[in-house]
Structures are given as C-alpha cells and as structure tokens.
Amino acid sequence: MAVDLARVRSRFTLVALILPAIVVAAAVVIQALALPSLPGVVATHWGFDGTPDGFSPAWTVPVFTAVLGLGLPAVLFGVAFRSLRRGEHGAAYRLLGAVALGVAVLLSTLMTWTLVLQVGGADAQLPALVVVSSLLAGVAVGAVGWMLQPHAPWHPVATHTPDALPLAPGERVLWTQAVTVAPAGRVVLASAVALTVAVAVMVAVLTASTWATLLAGAIAVLLAIMVVASSRFHVRVDADGLTATSAVGWPRVAVPVADIVSAEVVNVSPMAEFGGWGLRWGPGGSLGVVLRAGEGIRVQRTNGRSVTVTVDDAATATALLAALAARRSA
Incomplete structure (x- = not known):
C-alpha cells in the first residue's frame, strides 16, 4: 500500500x-x-x-x-x-x-x-x-x-545484490574504507550534547545538591564521549568478515564470515530506519553503523538479525563478503 x-x-x-x-x-x-x-x-x-x-x-x-x-x-x-x-x-x-x-x-x-x-x-x-x-x-x-499521525512504517529496499567476486583458492583479499558522520548528523549530535551541557550548568547554578550536579555533569561527559566515539568509523572486509571500528578504537562491530547468510547493497535513511546517526539499534534487533544517508552494506546473520553499515563503494564490499562466505561454505 x-x-x-x-x-x-x-x-x-x-x-x-x-x-x-x-x-x-x-x-x-x-x-x-x-x-x-x-x-x-x-x-x-x-x-x-x-x-x-x-x-x-x-x-x-x-x-x-x-x-x-x-x-x-x-x-x-x-x-x-x-x-x-x-x-x-x-x-x-x-x-x-x-x-x-x-x-x-x-x-x-x-x-x-x-x-x-x-x-x-x-x-x-x-x-x-x-x-x-x-x-x-x-x-x-x-x-x-x-x-x-498516520501509521507509515519505513520499508527499506535493497538496491541490488552484486555477484560474488571471483577468488582463487587461498587468495588473500582486503577492502577498507572510512566513513564520517554527515553534516546533518553532526548538527543533531552536537545539539544534543549542547543541550545536555546546558542542563548540567543549570543544575549546578540553580541547585545546592552536589550529587545532582555530579550526575548531570557525568551524563553530559558520557554523551560527549559517545558522540566523539561514533563520529568516524573504519570499515574493513577481509577473510575474518566485516568489521566497523570507531576511529578511537571503541565501539567495534564485527560479523564473522561464518555468521553471514547474505549480503546486499541498500539505500539507508538514518532517521527513518534507525531514528538517528551513529551506532544505532533498529526494529527486530537490527544493528546499524549509520553515519550518513545513502548506500551501505546490509549483512543478514545466522541468528536472523542484520547489521547495516553506511559506507562508499558498498557494492565491492558486498561482493567480497559474498565470495568469502561462499568460499568458507565450500
């Protein structure tokens, strides 16, 4: 409909x-x-x-x-x-x-x-x-x-599923890309941090509670750390599978080759699918490293859940993942 x-x-x-x-x-x-x-x-x-x-x-x-x-x-x-x-x-x-x-x-x-x-x-x-x-x-x-408001769920549609890349037996391959949060995401995330800091300052100024001030400040610092850690990821596909690692080393999302059922290229909407930017959880337990809108890799796992990573040249990464999964199954 x-x-x-x-x-x-x-x-x-x-x-x-x-x-x-x-x-x-x-x-x-x-x-x-x-x-x-x-x-x-x-x-x-x-x-x-x-x-x-x-x-x-x-x-x-x-x-x-x-x-x-x-x-x-x-x-x-x-x-x-x-x-x-x-x-x-x-x-x-x-x-x-x-x-x-x-x-x-x-x-x-x-x-x-x-x-x-x-x-x-x-x-x-x-x-x-x-x-x-x-x-x-x-x-x-x-x-x-x-x-x-009308019930209008977002139904992401795969753009295509590339053919697996031809790999010789024992051939070693590596694909890497880096992705940075889009300007729209930076504005939203920075606004969230600024609002949290403002609340912390108001609590410090308007209350005499040390614990309330420390709690509000800790929340602001934690949110700022999470935003920084989720602003840039290095994405890697190799014989071990798919890995997306924050530029600061954490968080890290890894999908082993043995856990991959299928891989496809998708057109991702951060807000519609995941409710925002960064490391996000979506419907059905899906996980996303979504730093911008546009093309991305979506991997279906053996547990029925999916992992989505927005990144350039997603078609090459998807074709390589398909080849690695097929070689392991063989």
Whole structure:
C-alpha cells in the first residue's frame, strides 16, 4: 500500500508545530493575565522537597514559556521536516512529532501552574502533585499526538545484490574504507550534547545538591564521549568478515564470515530506519553503523538479525563478503 506522503507531512506539521504553538500561546495568555495579581518577584526553581530556592521577576515566566515551549518543538520540527520533504517517513518521525507536542504541554502546564499558585502572594511551596500532573499531561497529550499521525512504517529496499567476486583458492583479499558522520548528523549530535551541557550548568547554578550536579555533569561527559566515539568509523572486509571500528578504537562491530547468510547493497535513511546517526539499534534487533544517508552494506546473520553499515563503494564490499562466505561454505 502506497504511503500518502502529503498526509504524513501535514499531520506531522500539525502535531509538531501548530498544536504546540496553540498550547504555548494559551499558556502565555493565562500567565500574562495573572501578572497583575503576582508579586514582582516569584519563585522559579524549587528543591527536591518543594521549597523554593530560586527567584526571578514574574514577567520572565511567560517569556521563558514562549521561548522554550516554542523553541524546542521548532528544533524538532526543523530536524525532521527537510527529510520528510525528501519522501522519508517512519516511526522515528512520528515519535518526534509526539515528543514535540508532549514537551510543549509539559512546559506550558508546569510553568503556568507554578505561576498561578503564587497569585496574591500565596505560599510558593511546590506540591508534588503539580509536577506529577504536568508530566502525565505531557505524556498523555504526546500519546494523542502519536495517534493523530498516520501509521507509515519505513520499508527499506535493497538496491541490488552484486555477484560474488571471483577468488582463487587461498587468495588473500582486503577492502577498507572510512566513513564520517554527515553534516546533518553532526548538527543533531552536537545539539544534543549542547543541550545536555546546558542542563548540567543549570543544575549546578540553580541547585545546592552536589550529587545532582555530579550526575548531570557525568551524563553530559558520557554523551560527549559517545558522540566523539561514533563520529568516524573504519570499515574493513577481509577473510575474518566485516568489521566497523570507531576511529578511537571503541565501539567495534564485527560479523564473522561464518555468521553471514547474505549480503546486499541498500539505500539507508538514518532517521527513518534507525531514528538517528551513529551506532544505532533498529526494529527486530537490527544493528546499524549509520553515519550518513545513502548506500551501505546490509549483512543478514545466522541468528536472523542484520547489521547495516553506511559506507562508499558498498557494492565491492558486498561482493567480497559474498565470495568469502561462499568460499568458507565450500
């Protein structure tokens, strides 16, 4: 059944951009109407026990609601829509739309509720119910956003399966290539690292918890290391099979010749198939070293799972893998 790409794009735009804008606009209006009844300075950050420990001018709350509530969905929309216009689709894009809407609802609900609680100079203590309810509202509306978008799974199609290269008995062969993450992937990965670092800095500045600061910092450092380690891979095909090794030595993906059932050249979409760039897991337990869109090697393993590696000259590597597997079977 053909996918209605126009409907996929229009529903994604509705869920990821239009509905978040409506939600945020409503929240900002409510906050603006409440400003005359608020003190000049209000609580804007709370400790784990609900006691306020950070304060800002009241007018900053609607400003930050607008900036964050519109900015985050706009970033997610921008990441995805260019690829959707090229004809890509799939669960990853549907999830991005749902997340954009859910984040807008979460931020709008939480920031509006915490502001309205302080109308008339009331106690700024933050009840746990406010946080829990805001989270549940974000998840629930995000789920609605998922359902509003059509089910349009991505079905990758092999471009071709090259004939096995002729190999003489005992002949030793080697094929190597290097692949670097594409500019689009670099932007997305760098943005994720920058956002994590920003969160870590905010935790350090706004909280007095050493453990929370250390945890947020450790997460930021770990993510940065993973991004660097997944930015460039060396791909090798030899008598041992297929190997893709990070330029820093780890991670490393290896498929022995004895484990290869078949090999084919495929046209890979990182977002549609794997939900992003780098070392990724896809549907059915498939594994991908996907640093860019375009041609790649896909190897079917004896356990029924597949390994995909995006790399130039994939046809030669695939033909060589087929020859090595056939020689071993013989």
